[in-house]
Amino acid sequence: MIEIKNLTKEFILSRQQRKELNTTDAKAIAVDDISFTCQPGRVFSLLGPNGAGKTTTLRMISTIFTPSSGSIVINGVDAIANPKEARKQIGFLTGSTGLYARLTPNELIKYFADLYEVPKDKFEERKEKLYALLDMHSFQNKRIGKLSTGMKQKVSICRTMIHDPDVVVFDEPTSGLDVITAENIIELIRSCKNEGKTVIFSSHIMSEVDLLCDDLAIIHEGKMLFNGTMTDFKSQMQSDSLTAEFIRIVKSSNLAEA
Numbered sequence: 001m002i003e004i005k006n007l008t009k010e011f012i013l014s015r016q017q018r019k020e021l022n023t024t025d026a027k028a029i030a031v032d033d034i035s036f037t038c039q040p041g042r043v044f045s046l047l048g049p050n051g052a053g054k055t056t057t058l059r060m061i062s063t064i065f066t067p068s069s070g071s072i073v074i075n076g077v078d079a080i081a082n083p084k085e086a087r088k089q090i091g092f093l094t095g096s097t098g099l100y101a102r103l104t105p106n107e108l109i110k111y112f113a114d115l116y117e118v119p120k121d122k123f124e125e126r127k128e129k130l131y132a133l134l135d136m137h138s139f140q141n142k143r144i145g146k147l148s149t150g151m152k153q154k155v156s157i158c159r160t161m162i163h164d165p166d167v168v169v170f171d172e173p174t175s176g177l178d179v180i181t182a183e184n185i186i187e188l189i190r191s192c193k194n195e196g197k198t199v200i201f202s203s204h205i206m207s208e209v210d211l212l213c214d215d216l217a218i219i220h221e222g223k224m225l226f227n228g229t230m231t232d233f234k235s236q237m238q239s240d241s242l243t244a245e246f247i248r249i250v251k252s253s254n255l256a257e258a
Contacts, residue, residue, distance in 0.1 A: 001198055002061060002167060007031055007070035009222075017154035030056040032222035033070070038215070039164070043189060043199045045213035049250055053222040054202040058171045062092040062201070073139035075166055075198075088116065091165035093157060093173050093185075103143030105136060105155045108144065109162055116163035121127050123162070130158045133191070134184055157188060168192050170201035174208065186212065206242040220250050 009031040018024065031053040038044040048054045059065045061072055063083040072086075074078040079086035100108055101167065111124045131137050134154040139147060146153060153173075160168070170189065174182035189212055192199050203209055216233060218226040226233065226249060239245040 001040055001075055002044075003071075003073040003198060004037070004057075004061070005035045005071045007034050007057065007060065007072065008068045009053075009060060009065060010068040031060070031067075031219075034217075034219060034222070034224045035070075035242040036217050036224070036227050038167075038198050038200050039112075039194045040198045041193060043193050043201070043212050045209045045216040046200060046202045046219065047209065047216060048202075048219040049248060052219045053250075054219065055171055057219070058092070058169050058200070058202060062090055063087055074139050083105075088163070089165055089167050091160040091163070091168045093160040093169070093172070094171040099144045099152055099155055099159075102142065103144055104142060105140045105147075105158070107143065108155060109158050113162045118163050122164075126162055126164060126193045127158070130161055133188065134158060149176070150178050153154050153177055154184065155182055155183065161188070165197070167198045168200075170199070172202055172204065174203070174205065206246065210242055218246065218249055220253050223253075225249050225253050 008029065010027045010029050013021070013023070013026060013028055017028075018026075021028070021151060032059070034053075036044070044053050046057060053067045056065060060067050061074070061079070063079055063086055075089045078085045078090060103111070109127060110123070113127075118126065131140065136151075136154055136158065136159060139151055144152060147155070157173075168189075170185070173185045177185070186208065189199055189201065193212075201212075212229075213230055215229050216226070217224060233245075234242075237245045239248050
């Protein structure tokens with residue numbers, strides 16, 4: 001479970017950044033007092049336009065960023081006070097793989113399994129399950145720098161899941177991928193849900209959101225515009241598609257602030 005309460009993140013702006021943004025403010029608020037809960041066995045989608053604060057929120061949940069204020073609890077662990085303990089519960093996947101080019105998938109996956117202190121017997125069992133799901137056996141001993149984008153993303157998925165986390169965070173995981181690799185990720189999300197894991201993901205692809213998510217939140221300029229179930233969202237739609245309704249909500253927020 002993920003429990004977020006009154007979460008805020010401010011960034012200090014340099015003189016150059018203030019000039020580029022045409023502002024005299026010393027700080028920029030990326031996430032502004034948002035709260036939501038992600039339940040086990042359900043898929044929660046975090047939606048918003050570029051710059052809305054989605055990635056910042058997911059990085060705070062994953063303990064990469066420290067919040068300016070508010071609380072994050074991961075499976076009962078205070079992620080701000082005990083980030084190392086919280087990370088044991090989390091798998092974090094982004095569209096940017098950030099892999100070590102000179103290692104092979106086997107070497108990299110073993111390295112991360114050791115970091116997470118995965119027992120040897122569990123490691124082999126877990127690795128084989130993921131390799132089979134992602135069809136990785138054919139390139140497991142090739143240098144990662146020689147792999148295609150889709151292959152690299154599969155390695156990144158395996159790295160994310162090797163310690164069998166209870167909470168999985170996906171930040172636009174299918175962005176720029178071929179159809180087959182994207183489908184592998186969608187199947188992985190379904191598998192995580194069926195195993196009772198807590199899943200949160202962001203995506204610009206509304207067909208994926210409609211296909212996968214049980215609950216969703218929309219944020220814009222760091223503020224929460226909607227938080228509820230997909231059923232609730234659809235029941236109050238004023239547009240004829242999820243995409244059109246998403247745009248309507250964001251534009252309505254802009255008009256309200258004008």
